[in-house]
């Protein structure tokens with residue numbers, strides 16, 4: 001089982017200096033508002049996944065008016081302890097080290113280490129814009145297949161160059177043949193992305209369906225559906241239909257100078273007994289659904305990597321009724337970090353087997 005056994009922070013957000021050890025079970029950070037609970041989870045997430053959940057810029061993680069920040073963790077993994085360090089600078093790229101050696105790519109890092117962040121903002125997965133849902137899906141695929149990101153970046157590069165071309169076609173329609181090679185490239189990269197997303201949507205649907213049932217007792221029935229702007233099929237038919245869709249939309253695209261079809265326009269929707277959860281779900285149902293999406297992410301990672309990710313639960317307990325708080329922590333063998341402003345939100349039998357840390361203005365007491 002993978003877990004974080006030691007964490008050291010220097011000038012990270014409001015933590016001037018911190019050194020702390022953790023055990024593999026449940027760890028609770030409690031304290032008043034604005035003491036550093038979320039910052040601690042963020043540091044663990046950053047160390048594990050090398051990105052910020054809030055997609056904050058690296059520089060924002062550095063304590064105000066400091067030139068750099070340092071984060072170090074020791075992870076217990078099946079291949080022994082792994083020491084990972086990140087040094088962030090205000091004026092240059094971050095440095096990542098493992099076992100004391102600088103690492104420049106993902107593939108060089110221990111792949112057993114990962115974390116999933118649960119935040120009250122997860123509600124945006126249901127209520128926010130389609131791009132939030134696409135990001136959720138893309139990030140999950142990327143965590144399992146690091147090569148996916150290259151294809152995604154290539155796709156977005158083609159889109160932006162193609163959009164520039166569309167704009168110039170508006171002024172100069174005689175050049176319209178010059179778009180064909182772009183269309184072919186777009187369909188090639190786009191069909192790859194779509195096929196991969198459809199693959200994983202099926203897996204996500206299975207997980208979320210089951211999780212939602214366990215929270216809500218089987219009613220209403222939840223379904224996850226991918227809404228594609230290109231007809232869904234095999235990779236080859238997607239590619240063909242994508243090309244046809246582009247031809248059909250050509251005039252409209254030129255007048256708007258924008259690519260109107262493709263995976264960058266798609267969405268993922270959730271249905272409760274067939275009704276769109278955005279419009280017909282209760283607050284509580286939407287919250288639980290968002291939670292299930294993150295739990296599905298953790299479950300899929302655990303299943304495919306053979307190692308459970310660290311779970312970081314930021315303030316999620318207060319939003320659930322008592323029975324559901326327990327459910328989150330049942331049947332999982334992950335290391336868990338929970339933040340709460342009030343220990344009363346934590347069910348007694350969970351509290352009794354947890355390590356409790358108090359967060360007071362950038363320091364920890366235990």
Ligand SMILES: Nc1ncnc2c1ncn2[C@@H]1O[C@H](COP(=O)(O)OP(=O)(O)OP(=O)(O)O)[C@@H](O)[C@H]1O
Pocket residue numbers: 012013014031032033034035036037038039040060061062063064341359
């Ligand atoms: N780069 C930074 N440098 C210094 N302080 C920062 C930095 N970024 C955030 N802070 C401060 O860290 C403090 C703690 O923030 P954090 O979000 O961790 O609080 P919290 O304990 O989770 O509170 P809440 O219960 O309100 O969620 C805040 O006062 C915030 O302004």
Ligand SMILES: [Mg+2]
Pocket residue numbers: 037038039314315339
């Ligand atoms: Mg917080």
